[in-house]
Each structure stands twice: as structure tokens, then as C-alpha cells.
Amino acid sequence: MAGRDLRALFSTNDRGLEAVEAFTNRQLQWELVAAALAEHLRRITEPGFDVEDLERPRHNVMVFHGVGGIGKTTLSRKLEAALAGADQRPAQWGEPAWSGERILPVRIDLARSAGTSFEDVVLTIRAALAELGRPLPAFDIALRRYWESQHPGESLEEYLRRGGLGARFGKAMPQQMQSALADAAQALLLPGTVGTAVGAVVGSLTKALRERRQTVRALAGCARLADLLEAEADLEALSFYPHLLAWELAQLPADQRVTPVILLDTFEDVGDRTYRDLERLIQRVVWLLPNCFFIVTGRSRLQWADAALQGQLDYTGPTAWPGLALPAAVPAARAARPPHGHGRQVLVGDFSPEDCDDHLARRLTRDGEPLISEEIRQVITDRSHGLPLYLDLSVMRFLELRRTGRTPQPADFDHDFPALIARTLSDLTADERHVLRSVALLDAFDLHLATAAAGLPHEAPALRLIERPFVRENVFGLWPYYLHGLIRSTVRGADDQADDRWSARDWEQAAQRALAALGEQFSARTGRDRMLLVGCLRQGLALARDFGLDLGWLAEAAWAYVSDSVWEPIAPPSRTDADGGMTTPADALVELLAALARRQHEHRSLTASRLSSVVRTGLLPADLHEMAVYYLAKAQRDLGDSAGSRQGMQLVADGQGRLAPAAQRGLAHLARLAGDFRTAHEVARTLGWEGRQHRVEGDVFWPHGDMDRAAAAYATARDQAEQHGIAGERATSQAQRAFVLAFTDPDAADDELHLADQLLRGLDLRATTLTTKIAALVRDAGAISSLEPVRLLRTEISDAGLTAAEAALELAVCFHHAVRDDHHKIRAAISRLRDLTRGGDYAYYVDIAQFMADIPLDQASGARWLDSERHTRNRWRDLVIARQAYLDTRR
Structure with a gap:
């Protein structure tokens, strides 16, 4: 819902300023779903509705989007349960207007970790409809033909059982498909043995449809069935079979009629905004099932209403998807309400960069134009990491600067808000606050690393901390936990006014503990664990550089890094003094490893220049200094400077160090x-x-x-x-x-x-x-x-x-x-x-x-x-x- 932003209105004398605020909670999201589904049911029961009309705009999809970890999957599951029956619906959500209709929710997890293929999407929808207790012959015969063509010798029943669909929806679907095939064979008067062969049935059925025989009049009403049966039974054809499913659903008697609500979760894993092959297939399913309602949850808005995508997807533009086009003059939160089929894209939690800009552009306006300039919006968006609270605080800062008589500038918003720390720390115990500050030094961490960096004797505070919403989890990461980007930068950079705030010495000691803990993990690695080596180096180099720490184990890790000649990006951006020079051994090592990795992507003259700078500092210990000299000599050789290269190689060879054989x-x-x-x-x-x-x-x-x-x-x-x-x-x-x-x-x-x-x-x-x-x-x-x-x-x-x-x-x-x-x-x-x-x-x-x-x-x-x-x-x-x-x- 959208309302007046009273804090903003009472922060200025400018009566021409329009200020709105957005507030979204789970109850509102349910209300939006209920209203959209009620409208969908009204549309599909209108006399003029025709599932075979392929040109009519679609209003059968709703999108909830937001950053990872904000609860989209939980929302998807709650909606599935609420749609399944009133006993599963939270009492505060209320009774929907369509309570007398039969709704069939079908939730499909599109996450890569779930391994859901496009075939699985189609099979899941059909398996859910098995509860109708009857075949859907047009679709079933086509699907059976596809299955035997693409999975010869593989039992569909076993596939469903192995993928969990059998346990989830029962085992009726394969029997219903076989029944549809047998009924078609009988109607075509095929012999019993021939009737079991899909190819014979499909061929005879297609011929009968083309000849408009009375024996197949039950299927003759599906105008495109013969075309689909004649097409090659490949994945492309499968993506059009949902049209047959829509037709079959439309043929159900009134007392058996059901409206599937298909919830597509983790839509961001369908692909990215460059490769849309799977998205195109799924969009086709949505378009060809206009009598089904789809609820999509993912990290970004669907772009289907963007006409610029024509050619990447089959159906694009605001005419095709009226509800997915966000009206330019309406604030995002207000557009989330779906009057007349508009505003079917609803933001959940943290904002994507596009939504941050959209929110800021509409939050403060005068005469319909954004008050906050595009340059300022960009800075705020970059700093916010999508956290709505940061956007709110930035809006108030904007008004505060105007109140002092200044015109706000972009540099004014490269800013940390201590209020974010206060809100973050407010309900944490002392030990939890200590762990939070410690892990703010790290890009990622596990329980052991968090506890060691905090210098605590037990893991309990770290265990409690990782349950907080600002701690995110990447189950595939080397270290599974990381802080919300904005919380991390604010804890490290803001003027912390908390009673237990840290001094500069406290931060340095925590950095030393974190570096030592990383060194322990590096030293304890077994075999050639390249991922752990690179992870320890990346985090350790940043700590040593930022706090001027001794290199310690980082020197040995640097040698391990160069020994494999793999050259992953390893080092954070070099931190130099005001004169552009390196001031500590850590600075020099960061620059050395960064130059070695970047040499695969830039002209050798740049590599030579960077390595020459490292050599001239004399900051590195002798063995690492020889590393810089050796790779400088290699760059000089690549550039044709044989004399300079020979001098460097001879120096390293004479030193009899680790690189002496390489120099020879x-x-x-x-x-x-x-x-x-x-x-x-x-x-x-x-x-x-x-x-x-x-x-x-x-x-x-x-x-x-x-x-x-x-x-x-x-x-x-x-x-x-x-x-x-x-x-x-x-x-x-x-x-x-x-x-x-x-x-x-x-x-x-x-x-x-x-x-x-x-x-x-x-x-x-x-x-x-x-x-x-x-x-x-x-x-x-x-x-x-x-x-x-x-x-x-x-x-x-x-x-x-x-x-x-x-x-x-x-x-x-x-x-x-x-x-x-x-x-x-x-x-x-x-x-x-x-x-x-x-x-x-x-x-x-x-x-x-x-x-x-x-x-x-x-x-x-x-x-x-x-x-x-x-x-x-x-x-x-x-x-x-x-x-x-x-x-x-x-x-």
C-alpha cells in the first residue's frame, strides 16, 4: 500500500513536494494474490474467453521479486499451502472472494540445486492434474509420443518415482496416459498389439483428424492437435504441448472444473538476462495456459513487458502482458495493487538496483518529476546494497541538506549511517556484537573462523549470530556465511557511537586474530586445495594491507599461488599513499600478485611497469623480491627487451633461491x-x-x-x-x-x-x-x-x-x-x-x-x-x- 510519508512532509516547508512511502507485508501480498486470482477466475469464465486464442493479452501471471534471503521461497510455500485449503491459511489473511472455486496449487522449484529441467516443469503440471482422475487424451498422447522418442526404454513411472513426483502426486498419471492411448486405439479400430505402439496410434490419429472422421470427433475440436502430432517430438515441440493441456482443461464438465495455480519459485535460476533459452520455454508455457494462474518468485522483475526483448522471447511488450508493465507515473508500491490487471509485479524486502532507483525517483517528486537527481540516486543505490532502510535514511539526509540551504551533491551520499549500526546491534548480546564486528573484517566466514576472529573460547555467539537476517548463506561457498553488504560496510566504516564501540587498536587486534585463523586453515589444508589457497590469500591480503600487518604465512601462500600458474584474480585493489607509492610489505605483495594475475588480461608493458614499481620499493623480503624480479624479466622478454630480461634472470639465477631453476x-x-x-x-x-x-x-x-x-x-x-x-x-x-x-x-x-x-x-x-x-x-x-x-x-x-x-x-x-x-x-x-x-x-x-x-x-x-x-x-x-x-x- 502507498501512503503519505509524514516524516518527509514534516521535514520541509516546501508544500509543492510530494512524498509517498511504501509498506509491504505478507498479509498484503496475500491480499494481492487473492484479488488477482479472483480477477483471473472472472476472466476465464467470461463468455468470450477462448483458450485457443493465441493473440489475446495475458493477465495470468503475478510476480513477487526481491533480493536473496528475503523470504520469497517461504512466501511461495505459504501461498501454496493457503491455496490448498482454508485450514492451511493464516487466520489474519482472511477469506478470499473465490472460496467456492476449486483451486489446484502446483509449486515448482526452479533452483539449480533442485535440478529441475523443462521436462520436469511440464511433467509436474501434468502429474498434479492426475487428481482429476481422468485422462487428458490430446495432451497425454502427445506427451507419450515425446517420452518414447526422447527417453527410449525408460519407464515414465520410474522416472516420476525417482524424481519424487510419484510420491508427491501419486502414480495415476502413467496409467491415465496409457488409458488415453488405449482409448484412441479403440476409437481408431486398431488391433490390440498395434494399439500399444505410440507411433501407430499417433499416425492413425493424425490421419483421422485431417480427414475429420467421426471416430475422433472428441479430439477434433482441438484445432492444433494434428499439427503438434506431426511435428518432431523434441523439446521445442514439448514447449507447445501445454496448449493441449489448456484445451483439455477447458473441456472438463462444470462439476469437475479446476483452476491450477502454478507457483514458479527461484525464477532467477532460469538463466540471466543474456541467455534466455529456458526462460523462453517457460514463458511459452505461461502464454499457452491462459486458464492457469502463475505466481513467479525471483530476484528481479520479469521483463516480458519490455518490447526491447522482441526476438529473445516469443511474447513481449506491454500489450502482451499489461499487468507486468509498471506505469511510469505511478510509484512502485502503488503500482503493486492490481486494479484492472495492472501492477502484477510486487517487490519483497530488499530492492534490486533498478527498484532502488525507481523507489528514489518516486519517493520525492514535484510536478510529477523526481526531486532527487539521477546522479545522486545512483550513488545511493550503489551504497544501499538494496536495503530499504538505507534508502529511507538517504531520503531524510537529502531533505536535511536542503533544509540547511545547500543543494545536495552526489558526494554527500557516499555516506554511512550510524543509525544502521544502532538498529543492527540493538537486540544483540555483547558477545554477538563482538562477533559481528569481527566478521565484518571478512568477506566470508564459517563458525570456526568467526569464533577465532572474535577471540572467544566458544562458538555459541557465532551460532546465534548466523541466524540473524543480515547474515546470508551460500551453501556452495568455501566459507558459507557472509554479512549483508551494507551492514558490513557500515559496521566497519561508520562512526560507531555504541557504548561498546571499538578503538583502532581493537580493530587491529581483531584483524591479527582473523589473519592468524586464516593462516591456520591455509597450513592445515591437505593436498593441492586450490580453492582454499585462493580464498585464504584473498582475505588475508586485504587484512594485512588494511591494517599494516606482517606478511607471515602470506609469503608461503604467495609461493603456492604462483607455483600452479593458474592465475585466478587474487588481490584486492592496491592501496597506495597519496603519492601513489606502496608503503608496507603487504601493499607491495598485493600489487605483485595483482600484476601477475592481470598480466593475462593486459598489455605486457603495463605488467612490466607495475612490477618495476614493486621492485623499486624494496619492501618485500628477499625471496618475494626475487619473484618480482623474475616475472619482470619474463615480461621484458615478451616485450623484446632481451638485455633487461637477461639481467634480471641472471640476478635471480645467481641468488640460488626458489626461482633459480626457472631463471636458468x-x-x-x-x-x-x-x-x-x-x-x-x-x-x-x-x-x-x-x-x-x-x-x-x-x-x-x-x-x-x-x-x-x-x-x-x-x-x-x-x-x-x-x-x-x-x-x-x-x-x-x-x-x-x-x-x-x-x-x-x-x-x-x-x-x-x-x-x-x-x-x-x-x-x-x-x-x-x-x-x-x-x-x-x-x-x-x-x-x-x-x-x-x-x-x-x-x-x-x-x-x-x-x-x-x-x-x-x-x-x-x-x-x-x-x-x-x-x-x-x-x-x-x-x-x-x-x-x-x-x-x-x-x-x-x-x-x-x-x-x-x-x-x-x-x-x-x-x-x-x-x-x-x-x-x-x-x-x-x-x-x-x-x-x-x-x-x-x-x-
Whole structure:
């Protein structure tokens, strides 16, 4: 209901200001349902109502929406019980106007955790109607045909039993469907054995309907039955079968008539606002069942009345769904009342961002225009986390600022309200308040973490706290509990005037306890628990940074993080001083790990700049300082700064620390880039597993055209990485193996690329992903009809700043033109390759390109090949000739 906001009206002398307030409770929601359902019953009993009219607007859906945990599922269940019978309805809800009608509630949980498929939605509706005690032949025959087509050999009765529908609605539905099939066979005079075959019955029935035979006159009134029976029995067809169900319900005798009320709960799990495939199917069910009433509960309003969705859904726009279109000039709460079929979308509890803005725009108006500007509404919405109380307090702040003679500005609302703390703490015990402040330091927590952060000897206060409505639960999270976002930020940031408020030292001690508790969980992890590692790091880094704490276990966790080369986003935004510099070791570690993770998504020059800043601070302990130097050297190598990279790699190698083997590998890579293969090979043989010996050997072998030895080396590197549980190294070695085999055996390369793609899932390795894309081009060399993928890859590689990938791509293009024997294009490609390698690194790629095309070297790169230039030339030329022969056999 909407009423005058007296607090707002008595906060200003402005009599032109219009102020309204919204108040919604469960009793009001019941009244809205009762009124909407009464109107629905009136509509479907009007003489002109026709379930087969597919163009008439729909008024058969009502939506309750709000943020998670606000009680939408509870409301859905209460409504189901109240609709099932007066004995289940709370006394205060009152007697509905339609109490004489037969209502059949059917609640369907669409949550992902419930595993409800679209098939289950349709089967649940039909199973509920089994209580009618009779077949629904038009629908039942079509459904039986679909089931036998899509689930051959699977008993429908067993499926219903396994999914719980048998226990929920009884076992009558399969028998009723079989009865419908037998009755149809008898009417068509089919033999008994044939009558059990769905295909025979459907075929004969369809023919009889087309010929308008008297024997099927009972079904002939369903105008679209024959069309649906002739359509392929797939999921798309199933989504239209509810039309048959609507028709069957309309044929029921007056004494058996029933109105299904279908409650679709957790609608947000149907999909998001980008992928609407399942939503389209469910919307089709709603549209095709106009004599059923639907109550949808979810986190957001249904957008079906938005004409912009045309093409994503079948039925869109305010004409199709008058009750789902919110009138622009009416406040949201007032529009929730459903006069004449409008306002069928009702907000429950916390507001979505769209509803926050809508609420603020309509809360204070003058001449129908919002008094609070769009910029201010945006700031308030962002800060509110959807909490209605925050919106109310912000409205009062807006009026207070105007009362002082100031014009409110957006910056005035980047504000915490101590009143929120007072209301939150008001009914908590002292221990519960202590736990609340402690867990406000954490993104998420469990009972042990909450108790340890609070420094309490027992879990009881934490147990009581998690029952509070501002503590949310994510059952799939590493730590299941988290605070409502606004409560958390307010407890941490507002000027707390409570009697037991914390001092700065209290907060620091709580942060130390929380960091130590996270460290205990990190140290106690078994095996390679990547999720726990990342979770502990994310929370621990923020605590150490915000409170200037010692790194402690975070240093070891940082090493564990980099060892797998997975590179999930790990660090909170860097916190720097006013001059933009880092001031504590925690600041430097946050920036280091953030730069390493972000390097998969930004140009290497940005990575190099960020890592250089970390190195210059000197804030990190020696081992972590070497980590920064090593990855800076890798970025410099990617950018073509071989001299800078060599200096950094040598510094780390000389330090004999954890990354010394990796730095030795880096020096071998630098020698290879310069074409000094003999030195690179000698160093590679000393590296062992820690230095990734076999992968480095593969990197040396393939430029010689020795793809078999390279592939074998990469396979060994991949297998070693698997034995050691290093996911990133395993994927990188496999991608390189796919790349080299793409030159020799396109068919085998298909399988190797497929495996590489599988190993890359869940990893964030940009350079390795680019390797697989280049490998796919090599695999298709000679048969590529368009070089558009090459153009796209050039852009992607340029954006990443990866010199090696850029040169490898051009080499792949040269291979393609050499196979096509297109001398003009290969000379142009060689020219591009020469420009790319003019700095000296990868200059031997130009030699290789000329080897491929059997062109004399115009200017040798000076590469020190392992055997001889002649042998390398012959191997590359043989690869081209073999590919040409392969393509000849495929034509």
C-alpha cells in the first residue's frame, strides 16, 4: 500500500513536494494474490474467453521479486499451502472472494540445486492434474509420443518415482496416459498389439483428424492437435504441448472444473538476462495456459513487458502482458495493487538496483518529476546494497541538506549511517556484537573462523549470530556465511557511537586474530586445495594491507599461488599513499600478485611497469623480491627487451633461491631467441624437472623442423607436470605439443588440440591459449579459405603485447603460403616477419620461412643450428611437401 510519508512532509516547508512511502507485508501480498486470482477466475469464465486464442493479452501471471534471503521461497510455500485449503491459511489473511472455486496449487522449484529441467516443469503440471482422475487424451498422447522418442526404454513411472513426483502426486498419471492411448486405439479400430505402439496410434490419429472422421470427433475440436502430432517430438515441440493441456482443461464438465495455480519459485535460476533459452520455454508455457494462474518468485522483475526483448522471447511488450508493465507515473508500491490487471509485479524486502532507483525517483517528486537527481540516486543505490532502510535514511539526509540551504551533491551520499549500526546491534548480546564486528573484517566466514576472529573460547555467539537476517548463506561457498553488504560496510566504516564501540587498536587486534585463523586453515589444508589457497590469500591480503600487518604465512601462500600458474584474480585493489607509492610489505605483495594475475588480461608493458614499481620499493623480503624480479624479466622478454630480461634472470639465477631453476630456463630461452641453439640445448640438459628441462628441449627442437623429437619432449614435460600436479605447466606443454604436431599430422593435431583445450579449462593462461589458436591455423595450413582469423589473432596478440606469439603467427602464415606455393604472398609474409624480428630475437624465423618456400637465404640470421643449416632447411621443406601431398589425397 502507498501512503503519505509524514516524516518527509514534516521535514520541509516546501508544500509543492510530494512524498509517498511504501509498506509491504505478507498479509498484503496475500491480499494481492487473492484479488488477482479472483480477477483471473472472472476472466476465464467470461463468455468470450477462448483458450485457443493465441493473440489475446495475458493477465495470468503475478510476480513477487526481491533480493536473496528475503523470504520469497517461504512466501511461495505459504501461498501454496493457503491455496490448498482454508485450514492451511493464516487466520489474519482472511477469506478470499473465490472460496467456492476449486483451486489446484502446483509449486515448482526452479533452483539449480533442485535440478529441475523443462521436462520436469511440464511433467509436474501434468502429474498434479492426475487428481482429476481422468485422462487428458490430446495432451497425454502427445506427451507419450515425446517420452518414447526422447527417453527410449525408460519407464515414465520410474522416472516420476525417482524424481519424487510419484510420491508427491501419486502414480495415476502413467496409467491415465496409457488409458488415453488405449482409448484412441479403440476409437481408431486398431488391433490390440498395434494399439500399444505410440507411433501407430499417433499416425492413425493424425490421419483421422485431417480427414475429420467421426471416430475422433472428441479430439477434433482441438484445432492444433494434428499439427503438434506431426511435428518432431523434441523439446521445442514439448514447449507447445501445454496448449493441449489448456484445451483439455477447458473441456472438463462444470462439476469437475479446476483452476491450477502454478507457483514458479527461484525464477532467477532460469538463466540471466543474456541467455534466455529456458526462460523462453517457460514463458511459452505461461502464454499457452491462459486458464492457469502463475505466481513467479525471483530476484528481479520479469521483463516480458519490455518490447526491447522482441526476438529473445516469443511474447513481449506491454500489450502482451499489461499487468507486468509498471506505469511510469505511478510509484512502485502503488503500482503493486492490481486494479484492472495492472501492477502484477510486487517487490519483497530488499530492492534490486533498478527498484532502488525507481523507489528514489518516486519517493520525492514535484510536478510529477523526481526531486532527487539521477546522479545522486545512483550513488545511493550503489551504497544501499538494496536495503530499504538505507534508502529511507538517504531520503531524510537529502531533505536535511536542503533544509540547511545547500543543494545536495552526489558526494554527500557516499555516506554511512550510524543509525544502521544502532538498529543492527540493538537486540544483540555483547558477545554477538563482538562477533559481528569481527566478521565484518571478512568477506566470508564459517563458525570456526568467526569464533577465532572474535577471540572467544566458544562458538555459541557465532551460532546465534548466523541466524540473524543480515547474515546470508551460500551453501556452495568455501566459507558459507557472509554479512549483508551494507551492514558490513557500515559496521566497519561508520562512526560507531555504541557504548561498546571499538578503538583502532581493537580493530587491529581483531584483524591479527582473523589473519592468524586464516593462516591456520591455509597450513592445515591437505593436498593441492586450490580453492582454499585462493580464498585464504584473498582475505588475508586485504587484512594485512588494511591494517599494516606482517606478511607471515602470506609469503608461503604467495609461493603456492604462483607455483600452479593458474592465475585466478587474487588481490584486492592496491592501496597506495597519496603519492601513489606502496608503503608496507603487504601493499607491495598485493600489487605483485595483482600484476601477475592481470598480466593475462593486459598489455605486457603495463605488467612490466607495475612490477618495476614493486621492485623499486624494496619492501618485500628477499625471496618475494626475487619473484618480482623474475616475472619482470619474463615480461621484458615478451616485450623484446632481451638485455633487461637477461639481467634480471641472471640476478635471480645467481641468488640460488626458489626461482633459480626457472631463471636458468629463462636464460636458455633468451639464448634460443637469439638463435644460439647450441647454448640453449646445453643449458636445457642441466635444468631437470625444476627448470622444465623437457619443455625447453622441445622449444629447441621444433625450430629445426624436428617435430617428432619436439613432440616427444613436450609429452614428457606434460606427463611430469601431471605427476607433480602443476596444472599450468601441463596445459602449456600440451599446447606446445599440439603446435608442433600441427605441422606434421593435422588429424593427430585435432586430438592434441582437444586435449589442450580441456587442460586449459579453469586456467587463465593467455599466451598458452594463443598458442592453441596458432596451432589450429597451422593444422589447417593450405586449406584455409580466408585469412580473417589471422587478422583477428594479430589484433588479439598485439593487445597482449606478446612478441613471441606475434612472430609465431607470421611463421604459421608463411607455412600456409608455402604449402599453397604462392610465392608472391610468402615474400610479403617474409617481409612482415623480418620487420617483426629486426631487433634480433626470433630472426631465424625468417630463415625458416625461406626454408619452407625453398628460397635461398638473402641474409642469414647467424643462427647456431644444432646440426647444420642444410639439414634444417631439408626438414622444413619436407614438411611443406608432405602437407601438399596430404591435401592432394583429401581433394
